[in-house]
Amino acid sequence: MIYSLSEIDATCKKAARGSGLSWGYAEEAGKAARWLAAHQLPSTELLAAYLTERQKNAEHYQGSNPKCPLLVGASLCDAGYDGVEQSIKINHVVYPLLLLPYLTQLSQATSAGLNLHWLGTNISCLEGVIYIQENASIATSELTEVSCSYLESGVSLNKALIQEKGVLGQSVEASDWQALESLAHLTYVPATEESRRGAGPAD
């Protein structure tokens, strides 16, 4: 079924929160999914799989050298320009495509082109536009070594490789949506008669 970008954003945000991430990380995860979906790149399937794993075994993905792409992406953004002053290696994150929305935002904020590379995948981002040079492993869930480097200024990229950003929703597999909703469900409180009272018209 096709879900709108705002449905994808809201459900992924709640799912991320349900998986145990803080509200701040969860907001970012929702926007990351929205951004990927707007580019018709793998989005909900990655988050559905990753957040489900994470919810069961959070310790495995956080800590001083986190494997979580959402934490690593957020840290790179927090460090701002300094974080990518030169080429950096990101050792071992799972679902590396989830880094892309974060790095794109950083690239735009610092007005610098960035290149993201892992074995079988190579993506460049310049002025907010995404160029997919190689995509053999784009949706990998594996623990992956990722390198991120600045593009030289004045570089010209092949426009045929542009992955357009759209404004339409994205088709989502029922099982992925179900997985996200199950996690989102963990953020809801069962209604009581007490809580319903006076919330809206009763006539």
Place this chain on the structure above:
Amino acid sequence: MQENATQNAWQGSEFHRTPENVMRLSRMGSAHQSRLSFMRTLLRRIKRENWQFERSVWDINQKGVGRAVYQAKGPNRTYSLVAFAHDLPPELRSDRVIAEAWDSTFTLFDGVPTEEDLQRLEANVPKQEAGRVSGKELTLSRANRSVRLFSSVAETLARGEQPDPEEIAKVGYLMRTTAVYGSGKFGAADRDFIQNREELSGPFQAEMLTVWLIRTFTLDLVEHTAKCIDADKAVTMKPEIRRCFGVGNSTGLGMAPFIVNHPLLLNNWIMAREEAFSRVRSQQQVTNEAYASFRDFVKRARINADQWQSEHPIQKPKITTLRQELTKFDDYLDGFDSQQELAWNHLYLWAEEHLSEETQEQVAMLMLEPYPELVDGLTDCMDANETLTLIDGRMSVNEMLSSLKEHYAWALEMDFVTDQARSRFWYVSEEKLEPRLGERFDEPGMELEQPLCVAWHIAQLAEALSSHKQDSLLAEFLLANPQFRHIVRRAQLARKYPYMEIQNNLIAHDMLPIDLLRLKLSFFGATRFDPRSDRWVRITMFQNAPFPFELHEQSADDWAYPPLQVGQA
């Protein structure tokens, strides 16, 4: 994208009301519609651009069941309200968001629907939340009849008589909407899809267009019903009586968090309003024409206040005071020297000193009325780019703390030690996925609290920052304290957006959610706020406004207050 976060904070002039003054719940709970409201913005545009309207489908049977389509043709695009009328057994008629059946259901279609589209919509729109719409639809809505008034108007028309305006005034509408969903809900088109269209770029324009067309449908339906009762005798309504009907709306607690969850939008709405008001207050001279216009509007606001009914224990005395104070204000105007310099400013300062907040807000919005050229352009500044901004993690812990002291002094002064200060918590209910307000110490679920308790989170953040190494980077602090990530991002925004925070404790035992609702609804252009508890409110929309088919011969923007009666001008 991220803008430079170190930009200096906005400074208002002496004529701007400060955030400390206007961003309080008591004042927000006294907000009134104005020239900037979204309904008025919509009708001004439609008139200016000479939109054309057509009821292209009216396929409603003797029982009042069927479908209708209203096309609204703008200069660049056509939008169609698709309406489904149902035969709803009385026992299923509920305005609660948890209802599952309605008298009528609606969607605003982007373009002109084909028969195939209509069939798809017929299978989904009547189910509302349980159905799915698509990217071709911009809104999803439903409405229930005001049973008593709908029947009596239909029967009156069927006898060949006109309904009594005084009876109409007691209710004000034939149907009330119980939700108008937009922005990608239930599969509808995202805001991203329409925001670059000039006619829909302002806030809630698709929703307002939906409601305005629904109003036409409700009047057509009552006239149709009258004909079905007695085809020979039934008459249509006189235009001036028709215009007495607005569309009712019930807004519940679920809408209250909206203005907390959309801080930039809130900032831009309030900033536009306060900028408009400061422009008027700073006028050196007031022309006789502007002053005469203002005096007419004061008289019309008095009629509005006289017609405004509510039995709510807080709103009822506020209305009584408003009536008394508007009379007092009108008397004061008799002796007021409008030729003095900065007359508007003097008048408002007098109002601040002598009138309640309810009347102050009314008077302030009335002062905008004579000045379309100063005010109306500001409606272009009321949308917001809500892209999540990057956190500036390179500032020091100490800098962040200083920033909180500068921009959140109001929150840091609050005492959260007592249970009363934290007695509520906001959560999302499993049942309807709607925001709810619980009692922290009496009900389960506080571990699932939504982050709407901004002041409390700010206070906790300040405490944690104080006990952290002062010269370390904020990024390091956030790695160790990820629970503050959302509030840090928010607090960094507050440096640039002075009107984005409601400066009250939103989890206090005496917080009134209806104050949040009223502020939002006043920007829609709602009038006659009638709270039915501390958590939901009934309003009327588009009352006295022209209908689509007569807009070319009517003023687009002279309907927000009732007309002056003969002899009152």
